[in-house]
Amino acid sequence: MYKLIENQIRISVRNLVEFVLRSGDLDNRRSASAQKEAMLAGSRLHRKIQKRMGADYRAEVGLKMTVPLEGGIELVLEGRADGIIQGTDRVTIDEIKGVYFDVNSLEDMIPVHRAQALCYAYIYAVQNSLPGANIQLTYCNLDTEEIRRFQEWLELEALEETFQEYMREYGKWARFLYEHRVKRRNSIQGMEFPYPWREGQKDLAVSVYRTIARQKTLFIQAPTGIGKTLSVLFPAVQAMGQKLADKLFYLTAKTITRSVAEEGLEVMRSQGLVCSGVTLTAKEKMCVLDSPDCNPESCPRAKGHFDRVNAAVFDLISHRLGITREDVLEYAQKHQVCPFEMSLDVTYWVDVVIGDYNYVFDPTVRLQRFFADGSQGEYVFLVDEAHNLVERAREMYSAELCKEELLAAKKLFAGKSERLVKLLDKANRAMLELKRECDSYQVLENGEGLGALTAAVMQIYDQMEKYRENHPGDPDQKEQASFFFVVRDFLSVYDCLDDNYVTYLAHREDGSFMVKLFCVHPAARLRACMEQGLSTVFFSATLLPIRYYKELLSNCEEDYAVYARSPFDPARRLLAVGRDVSSRYTRRNQAEFEKIAEYILQMAEARKGNYLVFFPSYAYLEQVNEILEEAAGEDCRILAQGSRMTEGEKEDFLDAFSEDGSGTLIGLCVMGGIFSEGIDLKKERLIGVAIVGTGLPQVCAEREILKTYFDNRQEKGFDFAYLYPGMNKVLQAAGRLIRTAEDYGVILLLDDRFLRVEEVSQFPQEWADYQVTDRRSVGKLLGNFWAGLE
Template structure:
């Protein structure tokens, strides 16, 4: 076997091998990992203050030949020492850690932190023939900027013995990885595309591969039936086999699309590819407790988790390839570890990770083990149903703090910490002042720019969060701890977003249901998404509804150098008809019984021309209920008596969702109508193939309700792009329409009809967003629609 080079950072090495003890959601250093941005400023300040011969940010690397289990390889351990200087004739390695803890209370350095410094000390001593070296740990509080240092002198021999034990422990993992990657790559080379190419599919596969090869981004608008999942996964896996890709992240917005991705990888494995693929399940779903509480006092798995988890992960890696939720739960039970934390550790070694967008893009829950530093890796991001990422991105990078939450936590902590009580009171006073000025400006009808007051509020919040950190470390179990933790993390996220806030943000004050809040609203997520994507090699974004493509490309961090492609539908357009009603309006100002009568009439004539299964999509639950009640009236009840109507509920469990869909059977001998909401769980990601669904009625244009949030977006984009209505309302609404309509034709055998009920669909700004395969569409009245439906269905009798 060819000699391999395995590279690992000092930090990753020590954190992986030396971790031990309990999981704790509120223990020491709980924000240490997340203090990086602010910590870098503290680093520079401390480094600049040292003077003399102090050398900051010294790159160190050590390559050592190793032999284990018949595998020869070189292990390269690399990193940067925060500082190296001389004191009293002795070389000192300085490791600086910015923390939110009260550092003056520390009695000794953290083992993991000191281990990093010891690695640097050994490498430097080896390079410079030093018999001993001093390790200095410098801890600095990120708010108060108080500093505490620990010093210890180590002999070269002691460091050498310690370091060799460390890398020998890691060697079994390196050997497993080398053997596995060789086996995987060999298996990938021998597998061809597993299906006959559909029209346009071969070009799509080639385009994805070339995008990865050239380290670009690709934006694909491809209708249902093109085979987007296999067309993106296959070339990404091929690129992995050629060592262009280190890891594939298949990112989804919904659970159903994760299942499709799992099935696709399974197809490739059936063809002979060796791939380790893991699907991440949300913490709330996989936790062994009814409600996650990551403390040893509450969860038996949390106690000593880190003492056992490496053995559990290694056992799974050598025994399993397809790593399902059930397998994670099985191994976690066997080794008595947290299933969620174990799954996250497995991702380090998996070839592909199937997960929600959050794990890559959301700063609150992203996989920091992959994205916590600025180093670029050969990751490939495959983003499914990527139109969802625009709104999700805006949510992820926004932050909100409610005034009431400060008062609620103040009441909880008052008897335990006078200092924290005082800090929270200061925050509340500043919020009162903000609300007063905001109300006065609103009453006067003048714009209010709260930046200076918000800056002052942020200072108060920074003081409070330090005290919150100390409080949560001192008090581990008390009534209301969940509420305190919730505010703690909300503040932390708020401060993080405040740090990165730029001209693509708006500071937004408002009051809803009597609750006043300050919000850092992300208006355009492209900069933040770009920062994440730049940690990898390539990003491929794909959706059946990506119109207008330029809008999505801009919002999803695309540049002029990136690619955008449209893949034509492979389906026979003769098997589908699209009708637009010319005499119906669902505008809010036109909602009356005259229009309701028209809507119900169209639905009735549409579904009774042929027995079968239909979905009717409404702009809101309220409108859906109005139409349902109208149909229950005496005049219409008798006419619909042979139709079975089921209605989506606003809070459906997974089982209730499955039961809803089970009503749509093949070869239906009755008229089955499902009432659903556009943008809801049945408008995207469900597959009712063949005649399980033969028609869909789209009631309205799907435009979001006019509200303060939407108007904020409208004014922002009107000012910058002169397209305020389009960016805030139109594109979002039409995407819901296209997704809903996309439920009808899922396979080449499907036959179906689509009815758009709103006269606005005839306007140019709406028809410009119709996909190519919607042409030609037909404008109809109630009477002409009946005739055309009869003509259409007669072809398939």
């Protein structure tokens, strides 16, 4: 069992030197260059250089040292030297850095690179009783492979003097972490659950704690309203108090869920808990400019950002525990730094990081300070609304390249880079050849046939990196950067292709043509991320069937699973299936729309109040809306969800669902949309939900590819591609109704397909009491239900 050593602070050599030495401007025009050595070409070139160095060269040498600091604190410093050369009279520590600029333009080692090599040299010299060490920086141009080396011999005394400077600079931060850990542990001891336990809630919390203690993965299916957030957060915080973890990542798909996590932590803090946290917000919502443009010419805060940001972070973490978006904006304003970049820095110093899935799982967005080197940390991942992660992961780990994007990029570089124009032309010709072979869509077995295209794209990537480095002020910089990231992502995914991917060509609806590297089975890549922590808890109100989610999120049958029963009185909820209507495409006609409208009106007429109706599409919604507008009475108001609602319009829509009981409101929404999950309309704010259709995704190339893929794996392809995702939308929409023990109301499932064995088998246990109805009997059924509640 893992146990945190409270007085030990762990940090990588790279993170240490980048932290204590950072200075200067924030400049996104050169940001890609800062991570070149981590990119595809850089990794390959590292290995190529290392292989050339001969028998005396030891590559990728792991180094680790525990350094005592003041106050009994120990700093555990670790990293991996690119190479160590054991000469006859001296040892050389080699650091390899891939760059795109002319290596001959360098006059000396870049300070942060020198510092990294110096730390490795000091650790190695001390551990091997050496009088000193030679540090070597090997700079290699990733385009030309030209190499330039700098060397410097340092006596042990000089190594130690500089190394101890870094330790003193980092000392106050290490003391802050240690002292905070002690306060955190003391505050957790004896802390009680903040509310009376609901039925099943305590068992849920025990399961979470045991999972963390055993460093395992847990899947929780628990109905809405049981209090999942606190049932997961409370035992996770308790686990930190028992030194079973040091940091929690609370990951969500939607902003509203993050606020629930914030509220849960605040409730515990009100009981004396000392537990810090930060909520991460997208850059676009944090930027002080109208549109993010992170360079000193466009943003005054970018100028000298790194000179000021450490002081800003220390000021904030010293004065706030629950750090919100508003807190970050306040302190960023005070110190004149970029609020988004500052919030990312804050994550290192807090106990709980609340944010989107991509901060842990997305290879292009994940927090590099925690996950860049692939090592395991003392982290627990709490994944809320985990049913969303399947499709999000497929999106994160897939990539596509469109022929039209190549032509647009060619125009961007016309007259600027003849080399790039030729390469883009070459890639376009390769795409044209693929297009000629494809009618609507075509699967390429094992990715065959992409050789010419990917070779050209690799050359485009290399040349674009060089161009961007040398032309930071190009007026088309934003458009160029957008295309550069498309190319980068395509190559990154191409390098990962395996049996979990399907490569296909497709003509899109807008007439464009694309190549897609489609991650159909994301579990392997998700698990690689999960293994960088100690434990993961997936939880949702709709995680059925569990086997489906275990297959696609972890692919480990041994993972734990818990099904929490609903604690709510079933007599306060009516569930009925309409057997005389269907949303099948073959039956989408005026007569069917009128039947659906009749059900909705009977539901609304049975009791005055607020109702939500979920449709399979906007087109279907509009057809029924026309009928309702004509047939509804004067005291019945109808609101319809728009396809492009602003944040203000969304708020106005929800605000209309009041508890004043002055009339009847029917809200028309799209299943799977913004109002079908994550909204909380309690008590009289919502007393009925109708769901039109079984939520099955539209038949399309990608769904058919999924179906075939899982059929070939002896799985139920139709279920994986259509049934399970569809029923998840249904369950989420139905979950809007019962949020608390005081809630009550009706749920109408309007499609005869809900009576098929396949759909019924996906019903949660608490739906076993469903009733079958039709337009002739539904009015009486509703009347009896409401009369029984009075």
